[in-house]
Amino acid sequence: MILEKNETFTVTEAMIPPQMSVTIDDAREAVRIFADLRMRYQGAIKEISTKLEVLDNEFSVKHDYNPIHHMTSRIKSVDSIFEKIKRKGWPMEMESVYKVMDFAGVRVICNYLEDIYRVEDSLLRQDDIKLLKRKDYIKNPKESGYRSLHLVIEVPIFLSDRTYHMPVEIQIRTVAMDTWASLEHELKYKRMEEMPEHVAQELKDCAKMMAELDDTMQSIHKML
Numbered sequence: 001m002i003l004e005k006n007e008t009f010t011v012t013e014a015m016i017p018p019q020m021s022v023t024i025d026d027a028r029e030a031v032r033i034f035a036d037l038r039m040r041y042q043g044a045i046k047e048i049s050t051k052l053e054v055l056d057n058e059f060s061v062k063h064d065y066n067p068i069h070h071m072t073s074r075i076k077s078v079d080s081i082f083e084k085i086k087r088k089g090w091p092m093e094m095e096s097v098y099k100v101m102d103f104a105g106v107r108v109i110c111n112y113l114e115d116i117y118r119v120e121d122s123l124l125r126q127d128d129i130k131l132l133k134r135k136d137y138i139k140n141p142k143e144s145g146y147r148s149l150h151l152v153i154e155v156p157i158f159l160s161d162r163t164y165h166m167p168v169e170i171q172i173r174t175v176a177m178d179t180w181a182s183l184e185h186e187l188k189y190k191r192m193e194e195m196p197e198h199v200a201q202e203l204k205d206c207a208k209m210m211a212e213l214d215d216t217m218q219s220i221h222k223m224l
């Protein structure tokens, strides 16, 4: 249970399922820890989103053009954090929660291919941003055909008592890459069983067509 802004929440004995062997104090402590973590990660998302908006506005004023089409963000739910810890085979303890690098995620959808690297450079040039991990699935697409630039960066958030350095996963992609990823995700996760090989191949072919589309649109943009 994670609290939204201005919400108050009291953990009572009645809320603990009988099969769970936790004390009421443990349950209260867990809710408090997660509410605190979520607040810090939300702060980190706000910091990153503002930085990206400022860069997009600057580009628009200087070049009369916006590299960012739109942005979305999300905080991972408690359930998917524990699902990930289980999938990775990490021990079920708080230390593992702190190891989840995509607790906070920002997705940046760009108009053209070159905008992706332009946005990356401008963001990483900032003094308070530290790059922790980078995976370029555009130069090296995943087996599925998935393309995107993934960065895990660390951003400081300034609270009343101290400064925290929070990791945020940023996925930067074009509109075409995003269209493919959204549809493929929908097709994959709606069904329980493995995707048949010929369908997986069709999807890979689609990803290739999207990549060609990106190259062509980039060339057209350069011509004008």
Ligand code: GTP
Pocket: 084, 102, 135, 142, 144, 145, 146, 150, 180, 181, 182, 184, 185
């Ligand atoms: P995770 O534990 O899955 O986060 O592994 P990881 O840290 O190695 O992350 P990875 O770089 O594979 O990126 C994971 C995220 O990228 C997923 O949560 C998706 O948002 C996206 N992603 C990766 N592969 C695919 C794919 O084949 N299809 C789609 N639609 N999205 C993908």
Ligand code: MG
Pocket: 102
């Ligand atoms: Mg992930």
